[in-house]
Amino acid sequence: MKLLKNITLSISLLALLISCNSKSDVVTNSKDYEVYLQSTTNNDLKETQREIDFWQKKYDNAPNQKSYLGILASNYTKLFDITANIDYLIIAEKNLLEVNEAYKYSKVNNIRSLARNYISQHRFNEALELANKALAIGEGLNETHKLLFDVQMELGNYKEAESHLNSIDNKKEFDYYIRIAKWNDHIGDLETTISFMEKAKIEAEKYSNKHLKIWTNTNLGDYNGHAGKIKEAYQYYLNALAIDPNNSYALKGIAWIAFSHEKNTDEAIRIINQISKRHNSPDFYLLKAQIAEYKKDNDKKVEMLNSYFNSIDNKEYGAMYNKYNVLLFAEEPQSLSKSLSIAEEEVEHRPTPDSYDLLAWTYFKMGEKEKALEIAKQHVAGKSFEPKLNYHLAEIYKANNELDKIKPIKEELMNSLFELGPNYEEKIKSL
Template sequence: MKSIITNSVLAFTAFLMLSCNGKSGLIIAQKDYNPYLEIKDNKSKDFAQNEIYFWQKKYDAAPNQISYLSLLASNYSKLFENTGDVKYLYKTEELLLKSNEAYKYSNVGTIRSLARNYISQHRFREALALANKALSIGEGMKETQKLLFDVNMELGNYKEAEQNLTFINDKTDFDYLIRISKWNDHLGDLKTAISFMEKAKDIAIANENKSLKIWTYSNLGDLNGHAGNIETSYHYYLKTLAVEPNNSYALKGIAWIAFSYEKDTKEAIRIIDTISKRHHTPDFYLFKAQIADYQKNTALKNENLKHYFAMLNTINYGAMYNKYNTLIYAEDKKTASKALAIAMIEIQHRPTPDSYDLLAWAYYNMGDTKKALAIAQHYVAGKSFEPKINYHLATIYKANHLKAKIAPIKEELLKSIFELGPNFENKIVIL
């Protein structure tokens, strides 16, 4: 009798916690962000295109001026950020390869630029090779250490990343502050991560640097959302848009608040449909599939997933969507073996707890709960604070009847409903 009463109390407590994490008053208001949805022009995009036209003419007239290639590459990279069109990312790579070949891979600046392009393409091992090449040349060591930190974090080389961070230690340096913020986020210390990002923001404001303001405001939107500071998150997304009215990332953040916090699916879809017209990427279909799943509209969910895969089949995104594909395939036992194959590739690309989580999750969905547990315990448990990873971990524990290990994870997951999304509410309660 006691266990029944205890379970009832726990279930009721969980319900209360979910209610607190759920809708407790409207935060977003159309009047705040509608002006950014209604914008017809795109000044940042137009500026980049004009710069490309200018420097291309200069390069055509003087093809011996190698520096023009880097200027062209920089503006194609800005077009990619602005539109999400991956052809601009590949054009950037083409120009940087040409530039590096002309310099015979002796210019650390262009080597680092190519490495950053490879990071965007999720070609992390190639990026690391280039970063080490720049390091061996010996010029601009601090900038190269920053690059090495970024690559090592992507690859799960956390000891090396910490050493890179020690090398660039300077609390007055914007680049150091955003990286120490990322490091603390990795450690699960969101309060400290936000604190360092706030300091970076102050530097961006003091220097009146538009791109750095956009970077810090949008990241503070994310970090505060993860910390449960939803209203603060919303205001930082608005601050991002005030600086860059076409910033689709901030608008997507607002759409997530509409969906995950306010449960306003209609408004979330309205925002997504508007921004996807000017920043068309596959992940918007995934967002809409999540919403359809929440609405229990299986047909609409499958339709959005169909559009997602059609886009991937039409456009070559390389390994950029491997994680999402693994999670989608793992949902269905008929395609779980596909999830396993992609997870194996991801581990080769980046042997992080995140990648091993995909592998464990694939095995779990194939019915091999023992193998899933062995992988999760060795490579995932205690190595990540990502809510979705820890939800997978708790689910695998449950399948292996390790109830004692679930309780502390469940407590943290209940605090992360906003980040996970409302589709996880019931799943967490029944863990």
């Protein structure tokens, strides 16, 4: 009887421990963000639309005042950020082309604005051409160095990017802090990345700049998540929402915590469904497809992927979703030729480790494991700290029987499970 009592007590204690551990894994609380999910008023959207109406009328009444087009472009870009409607980004581009042509590409502010529009569209080489044009004019060099850093990082020209970073005059300003943070993230120093982003947050708060405060909080949410600091990440997303109750990016970050960390698929889907009503980004279908895969609901996964492809069936998206498309096409034998074609295009236009990874992974999926290994060794290995790239690298090593190289990558990948998502856990374990 005493033995049975001890066993019962041990089981009870074990159940209590399991319950405590389970509760400690839960970071989110719907009471923290429900008000933001139910928000039906978007003051930023209304204000931006009012600004567009105001400046459009002014321009219609004085079409010789081409500077109004730059203001209109800025507001259409805001509208794109708020709604994810690609048409607004294209309208902004058209306005910027017109104002630049009117001034014969002589005003650096307008040139840089068009370059940034092209960055958003993933037209990086065109952005670089414009940035160099601004550099040649010589006016406002500090801002042009910032732009060139951004473009060269996107193109994988890291030496040139570092040179422009070092050319920024003020090393204690917001714009420098966010770029040195990005540089440290590129070289794999996440702790220093977070430190600089926290300095940027202080600068944003000092000047009470709403947009920059939101931006730093959401970035700190992302970086802390990558570092495994899930509670901190969650709080930064909540901070962003306190400033902008309609911030879809922060809510998506919370949905990812619910899915990847807590495995609460129902809550993740609920959040995504709510924010999709006001910010209809194709990315959301991909997230819902990942969740369906985790739930082993293949019909729902196929439905979400079809919805994704339907949502990007607009030529205006250009190369913006090439990365996702390569990886999706590579999963199906009948679409491998599409995957290869897009991957080759990406390498040609943007020869980064990311682009070469797409090419190597496509060849791996085609069964050309030696060719995949050659590309990966030359252009990916040791050149990126992105978990998905290193997962692909490990799979390619495994296929080529270079097993000694897998163990250190595997350990890093297990530490990056939050960033990769729960669908990768079994894949990593089987490496």
